[in-house]
Amino acid sequence: MTRPRLGFFKFSCCAGCEFQTFYFQKHPAETLAAFEIVFAKMVLRGGAPEGPFDLALVEGTITEAWQADELKKIRKSSALLFAIGACAVNGGIPALKALAPELEVEGKVYKNLSPIHSIRPHPVDAYIQVDGYIRGCPPGERDLHEALTSVLAQKKPGFLRCAVCVECKLKGNICILTAYGMPCMGPVTNAGCDALCPTCKRPCYSCFGLMKQANAPALAKKFRSLGLSESDIRRKFTLFDADAALFSKADKLNED
Amino acid sequence: MYGNGMTGAPASRISDFLVPKASFFRWLDSLRESFSVVGPVAEEDRTVFREIASADELHMEYASTMLSPGKVYLYSPREDLFRISFGKDLTIEEPPRSPVQRIIAGIHACDTHAVFYLDRTFLGAFRDPLYENRRSNTMLIALNCSAASRNCFCSSMGAGPFLKAEKGYDMLLTDLEDAYLVEIRTERCRVLFNADATQSADAEVFRRKEEKERSALRTFTKTINTDGLDRALRENPEHPVWGRTADERCLSCANCVMVCPTCFCHDVVDELSMDMKTVRRYREWDACQDARFAEVHGGNFRARRTARLRQFVTHKLDQTHQYGVFGTVGCGRCITWCPTGIDLTEMAKAIQTRKA
Numbered sequence: 001m002t003r004p005r006l007g008f009f010k011f012s013c014c015a016g017c018e019f020q021t022f023y024f025q026k027h028p029a030e031t032l033a034a035f036e037i038v039f040a041k042m043v044l045r046g047g048a049p050e051g052p053f054d055l056a057l058v059e060g061t062i063t064e065a066w067q068a069d070e071l072k073k074i075r076k077s078s079a080l081l082f083a084i085g086a087c088a089v090n091g092g093i094p095a096l097k098a099l100a101p102e103l104e105v106e107g108k109v110y111k112n113l114s115p116i117h118s119i120r121p122h123p124v125d126a127y128i129q130v131d132g133y134i135r136g137c138p139p140g141e142r143d144l145h146e147a148l149t150s151v152l153a154q155k156k157p158g159f160l161r162c163a164v165c166v167e168c169k170l171k172g173n174i175c176i177l178t179a180y181g182m183p184c185m186g187p188v189t190n191a192g193c194d195a196l197c198p199t200c201k202r203p204c205y206s207c208f209g210l211m212k213q214a215n216a217p218a219l220a221k222k223f224r225s226l227g228l229s230e231s232d233i234r235r236k237f238t239l240f241d242a243d244a245a246l247f248s249k250a251d252k253l254n255e256d
Numbered sequence: 257m258y259g260n261g262m263t264g265a266p267a268s269r270i271s272d273f274l275v276p277k278a279s280f281f282r283w284l285d286s287l288r289e290s291f292s293v294v295g296p297v298a299e300e301d302r303t304v305f306r307e308i309a310s311a312d313e314l315h316m317e318y319a320s321t322m323l324s325p326g327k328v329y330l331y332s333p334r335e336d337l338f339r340i341s342f343g344k345d346l347t348i349e350e351p352p353r354s355p356v357q358r359i360i361a362g363i364h365a366c367d368t369h370a371v372f373y374l375d376r377t378f379l380g381a382f383r384d385p386l387y388e389n390r391r392s393n394t395m396l397i398a399l400n401c402s403a404a405s406r407n408c409f410c411s412s413m414g415a416g417p418f419l420k421a422e423k424g425y426d427m428l429l430t431d432l433e434d435a436y437l438v439e440i441r442t443e444r445c446r447v448l449f450n451a452d453a454t455q456s457a458d459a460e461v462f463r464r465k466e467e468k469e470r471s472a473l474r475t476f477t478k479t480i481n482t483d484g485l486d487r488a489l490r491e492n493p494e495h496p497v498w499g500r501t502a503d504e505r506c507l508s509c510a511n512c513v514m515v516c517p518t519c520f521c522h523d524v525v526d527e528l529s530m531d532m533k534t535v536r537r538y539r540e541w542d543a544c545q546d547a548r549f550a551e552v553h554g555g556n557f558r559a560r561r562t563a564r565l566r567q568f569v570t571h572k573l574d575q576t577h578q579y580g581v582f583g584t585v586g587c588g589r590c591i592t593w594c595p596t597g598i599d600l601t602e603m604a605k606a607i608q609t610r611k612a
Contacts, residue, residue: 030530149528158525162510162546169514170333170540172323174302177595178511179322187509187595213508213547213561221504222596 011060051077324517407588
């Protein structure tokens with residue numbers, strides 16, 4: 001059997017998703033054995049960035065024009081392309097700059113703006129069509145494993161799409177939001193982390209991003225009743241989802 | 257065996273005893289040699305059902321737990337069904353049946369009724385072997401409730417606070433201050449019961465039991481009128497309370513479903529190994545509040561939040577045609593653990609009174 005040709009590409013991000021895929025998940029050796037690594041900077045010197053690829057995994061937010069051009073080329077040379085990680089899927093941390101005018105953000109960091117060619121940040125699906133979303137910061141073991149084995153088996157991956165609450169209840173965690181009044185983002189956040197933070201009695205901060213059927217305004221109202229200020233609430237909803245949150249202002253129910 | 261919860265051996269009342277509490281707990285402790293004894297244990301400021309290492313750990317005066325013992329220990333949040341191996345031949349290997357003999361002590365009347373509901377699902381037309389194995393290897397020691405919590409409405413559903421069913425469980429306890437009234441319901445439990453300092457319960461003891469029940473009934477603050485309730489819900493699928501609650505409060509987080517002791521839906525998941533040689537097939541609780549739940553080829557028949565919320569509420573308060581009983585036992589967990597406090601009894605009242 002020929003092994004699927006894999007390319008791993010990084011835009012504006014910490015490269016944690018590539019580490020997670022090749023080093024930290026439970027099956028790094030199996031992954032390296034199952035795929036032919038054609039391009040992946042963390043595991044292979046050189047490589048062939050031009051492809052072609054059976055599967056491209058793309059991490060990072062698109063924050064510069066050259067990245068959008070690169071991304072379009074990768075799309076054309078890949079049979080399947082999955083966005084991996086909060087940055088590529090939701091905009092993630094780099095998309096925080098979407099909350100202020102571009103020039104203002106640049107001015108806060110750089111004295112001389114002449115070499116800066118930064119653009120508004122967007123997740124990769126703002127520029128190209130994506131075949132799958134491996135959510136998380138870093139991606140959860142279950143979705144990552146599902147994505148890779150689905151490509152091997154040539155089937156549609158069954159990603160988790162429910163709330164973190166479901167994973168919490170499966171583990172029997174006492175709900176920290178209803179029992180202890182902690183401002184937990186679990187009820188609107190896509191599952192996949194196995195309820196990591198709430199299991200440690202820390203409120204979820206939505207690093208997996210809003211789930212598709214999330215009712216953000218209803219949770220914001222709950223947070224208000226817990227005494228959170230408008231700016232606290234805004235920060236909670238925009239930490240990993242700044243780009244999407246701007247959109248959901250107009251489309252309050254953010255549902256299909 | 258208990259059949260589908262409706263049949264089974266005729267459970268004649270074998271024996272009723274008055275047992276000092278200390279003596280009862282000594283007996284329960286002695287059973288840990290041959291049984292895994294699960295009961296309500298205070299952890300931090302909450303009570304959870306878990307295996308005990310000593311009867312001293314038990315907190316029998318608990319109000320309600322987040323998850324019902326039946327759903328956790330008879331059903332199971334997640335469990336392996338079988339493993340398929342693709343070698344020269346295709347082999348299918350089922351995990352061995354658990355040999356664990358278990359006792360669940362202190363299960364409330366509502367949660368015992370919830371077990372009967374799970375029985376209708378898993379021991380009905382199709383008998384689920386994993387559930388059946390655990391159900392027959394588990395003895396249920398039910399406990400009548402002395403007082404209702406804020407969200408309890410079991411008295412409206414005929415599922416509490418005192419357990420009226422006479423079969424489908426092994427023993428019933430009523431708290432009489434320093435002693436328990438112990439009513440034994442099965443032969444296997446009668447054989448096992450040898451607590452010291454017991455005396456047979458006379459008419460006076462049962463009079464005290466009735467008194468306790470009357471005083472427990474007085475503590476209820478939440479009620480629901482079940483008269484014509486199923487019809488009222490069925491005839492009002494577009495009542496504004498559905499859309500309003502869905503838009504303003506429902507988070508689609510599925511906490512209601514996950515904590516519901518009668519919600520039985522699960523998803524079946526295949527996990528393929530990276531070498532493509534084995535598939536682990538397991539099941540885990542699933543929830544109709546997840547948009548993906550009703551996704552089928554060509555579309556989603558409950559894409560709207562309103563439709564999903566209505567699905568949960570009507571499964572509890574309508575759909576009596578499914579098993580001939582309401583899907584709720586009135587435990588109130590879905591109200592307690594809803595982050596925005598959605599109350600299905602209030603929704604029902606809005607519909608019954610035709611209020612917009």
